[in-house]
Amino acid sequence: MNASPAAVQGTAPARPAPQEWGRVRASRRSADKILIVSCTVATALGAVVLGSILLMLIIEGVRGFTPALFTQVTPGPGSEGGGIANAILGSLVMTALGIVVATPIGVLAGTYLAEYGRTSKLADLIRFLNDILLSAPSILIGLFVYTLMVRPMGGYSGWAGGVALAIIATPVIVRTTEDMLRLVPGTLREAGAALGAPMSIVIRSVTWRAAQSGIVTGVLLALARIAGETAPLLFTALNNNSWFSPNLMGGVANLPVMIYQFALSPYENWRQLAWAGALLITVTILGLSIVARLVLSGPKGR
Amino acid sequence: MVALSENVAVAARPEVARRPPSPVGDRIFRGAAFASALLVLLVLAGILASIAYGGWPAFQAFGPHFLVSSAWNVGREEYGALVAIIGTLVSALLALVIGVPISLGIAIYLTQLCPGWARRPVAMTIELLAAVPSIIYGMWGLFIFAPLFARFVQIPVSNLVEGLPIVGTLFYAQVPSGVGVLTAGIILAIMIVPFVASITRDMLDQIPTVLRESAYGIGCTTWEVVRHVLIPQASVSIIGAIMLGLGRALGETMAVTFVIGNANRLSASIFDPGSTIASRIANEFNEADGLQLNSLMALGCILFVVTFIVLIIARLLVRRAKVA
Numbered sequence: 301m302n303a304s305p306a307a308v309q310g311t312a313p314a315r316p317a318p319q320e321w322g323r324v325r326a327s328r329r330s331a332d333k334i335l336i337v338s339c340t341v342a343t344a345l346g347a348v349v350l351g352s353i354l355l356m357l358i359i360e361g362v363r364g365f366t367p368a369l370f371t372q373v374t375p376g377p378g379s380e381g382g383g384i385a386n387a388i389l390g391s392l393v394m395t396a397l398g399i400v401v402a403t404p405i406g407v408l409a410g411t412y413l414a415e416y417g418r419t420s421k422l423a424d425l426i427r428f429l430n431d432i433l434l435s436a437p438s439i440l441i442g443l444f445v446y447t448l449m450v451r452p453m454g455g456y457s458g459w460a461g462g463v464a465l466a467i468i469a470t471p472v473i474v475r476t477t478e479d480m481l482r483l484v485p486g487t488l489r490e491a492g493a494a495l496g497a498p499m500s501i502v503i504r505s506v507t508w509r510a511a512q513s514g515i516v517t518g519v520l521l522a523l524a525r526i527a528g529e530t531a532p533l534l535f536t537a538l539n540n541n542s543w544f545s546p547n548l549m550g551g552v553a554n555l556p557v558m559i560y561q562f563a564l565s566p567y568e569n570w571r572q573l574a575w576a577g578a579l580l581i582t583v584t585i586l587g588l589s590i591v592a593r594l595v596l597s598g599p600k601g602r
Numbered sequence: 603m604v605a606l607s608e609n610v611a612v613a614a615r616p617e618v619a620r621r622p623p624s625p626v627g628d629r630i631f632r633g634a635a636f637a638s639a640l641l642v643l644l645v646l647a648g649i650l651a652s653i654a655y656g657g658w659p660a661f662q663a664f665g666p667h668f669l670v671s672s673a674w675n676v677g678r679e680e681y682g683a684l685v686a687i688i689g690t691l692v693s694a695l696l697a698l699v700i701g702v703p704i705s706l707g708i709a710i711y712l713t714q715l716c717p718g719w720a721r722r723p724v725a726m727t728i729e730l731l732a733a734v735p736s737i738i739y740g741m742w743g744l745f746i747f748a749p750l751f752a753r754f755v756q757i758p759v760s761n762l763v764e765g766l767p768i769v770g771t772l773f774y775a776q777v778p779s780g781v782g783v784l785t786a787g788i789i790l791a792i793m794i795v796p797f798v799a800s801i802t803r804d805m806l807d808q809i810p811t812v813l814r815e816s817a818y819g820i821g822c823t824t825w826e827v828v829r830h831v832l833i834p835q836a837s838v839s840i841i842g843a844i845m846l847g848l849g850r851a852l853g854e855t856m857a858v859t860f861v862i863g864n865a866n867r868l869s870a871s872i873f874d875p876g877s878t879i880a881s882r883i884a885n886e887f888n889e890a891d892g893l894q895l896n897s898l899m900a901l902g903c904i905l906f907v908v909t910f911i912v913l914i915i916a917r918l919l920v921r922r923a924k925v926a
Contacts, residue, residue: 339715426640438853
């Protein structure tokens with residue numbers, strides 16, 4: 301079963317032939333109606349929730365989009381003005397750090413699973429555990445990095461935040477890389493091998509190239525996944541109301557934790573900043589997800 | 603003449619073939635790929651080891667009693683996991699009860715009922731629900747959903763059941779503020795719907811069209827096709843998908859922290875505030891020290907064990923279905 305979901309989606313659902321409803325018992329007719337109505341309502345419900353979340357963010361957040369938002373640091377408790385520039389920068393740096401660490405590891409591990417370990421028991425185990433790590437609660441990863449880095453280093457740091465995000469991003473990249481490499485036809489690999497190229501060169505210059513867009517999509521999905529992660533950052537990078545320092549030691553301001561702390565605070569100004577930050581981060585993540593999914597489904601399907 | 607020119611051409615070439623590339627680079631690459639894959643194993647082992655190490659003092663201090671004690675007293679250094687465990691299980695189960703029917707409905711709609719042109723936009727909408735960060739769900743739950751829920755559900759229902767046996771305790775809000783265990787369950791339900799729905803949809807899509815067509819051919823209605831053909835065919839993987847949703851619901855942190863009310867008492871009513879393992883850790887971790895920190899780590903350890911058992915079962919079920 302190597303058909304991509306997009307290819308499967310392309311098949312039109314089997315529609316029933318026009319029924320002669322007059323010959324169908326009323327109870328069967330109403331059961332059918334109930335099914336159709338309830339399934340449609342369920343789907344509409346999902347759309348309504350998404351719409352309502354976006355509407356809420358736009359109504360509450362757009363007011364906060366001022367030039368100051370992107371140039372000034374987060375204000376102290378109860379004071380006026382300020383922006384979220386330091387949180388945006390900290391988020392960007394830590395997310396970038398996470399992706400830079402996770403991408404090579406994830407792509408290599410995915411390559412191992414797809415190319416070298418197709419039949420080995422160990423690869424099966426790793427594939428299985430990677431799937432589990434994919435849906436593991438991120439709060440546990442935060443606790444892990446806290447024990448691993450924050451404790452020994454004697455304090456919260458941006459480095460620990462970046463590592464926690466990398467651990468969350470890696471399984472996503474492993475999974476998509478493996479799936480994409482498996483879609484590359486074997487004949488390509490054979491052609492490379494027939495030219496006398498060793499396996500590593502075949503993988504690097506043939507297989508990876510063929511699966512390029514898929515691998516990039518995996519990285520985008522991982523990026524969307526970690527950009528809004530709050531729980532792991534709460535125990536690793538925490539937060540900070542001052543400008544970001546390049547050595548990443550001590551607490552580093554970041555959007556998710558800022559939103560969490562400000563949204564639940566009693567100060568109107570802080571809450572307004574939290575809404576603006578929430579709008580910014582959600583639009584970014586949804587944009588990333590849409591781009592990734594469009595690339596992933598590609599020109600196939602309708 | 604032809605043969606002669608060929609000879610010349612061959613002779614003019616200094617070497618017949620390229621030197622074979624050295625195998626060293628090949629080995630290094632393979633080693634790097636293998637090491638990266640092993641890292642996945644190491645990280646999992648590391649998570650378990652570090653949380654167990656952090657929680658060990660609490661397990662030592664309280665013993666098995668930790669699991670059944672409902673104490674959580676920072677002043678007297680007494681900690682127990684019961685309130686958080688019950689809150690976690692109840693909110694996750696409520697999420698399943700509410701979320702699973704909706705997920706199945708969406709999956710059936712997308713595979714059976716949706717007109718062709720609308721399939722991709724609708725599927726994308728549902729998938730985007732999965733991309734919305736947990737903290738945004740928390741804000742939506744607290745600022746939009748909770749007030750509405752308090753006004754239109756909690757207060758009328760509480761007035762209705764007041765004084766009645768069983769339902770009078772189960773559905774009675776002492777403080778109808780809209781936050782509580784049921785609210786957390788509803789928000790969790792919305793959060794797991796996209797995951798359960800997309801796996802179920804993939805499974806329904808994999809069922810051979812012939813089966814569906816033959817059922818329609820003998821005059822079945824859509825409901826009968828779904829009930830007697832599709833659901834039995836995909837039942838194992840649907841259960842797997844549900845378990846996967848349960849795994850997510852158990853460990854969800856920020857959204858629950860916003861809407862569950864974070865009470866340390868046990869209440870028999872699902873309208874009352876409670877707390878889950880994850881929300882307790884998120885709330886207290888940064889101010890915790892000593893034995894409290896160890897107790898939070900011990901809670902994390904319990905969460906680890908429970909979610910991993912659930913996720914292992916889920917993956918086994920989903921995978922077995924994929925192979926079959």
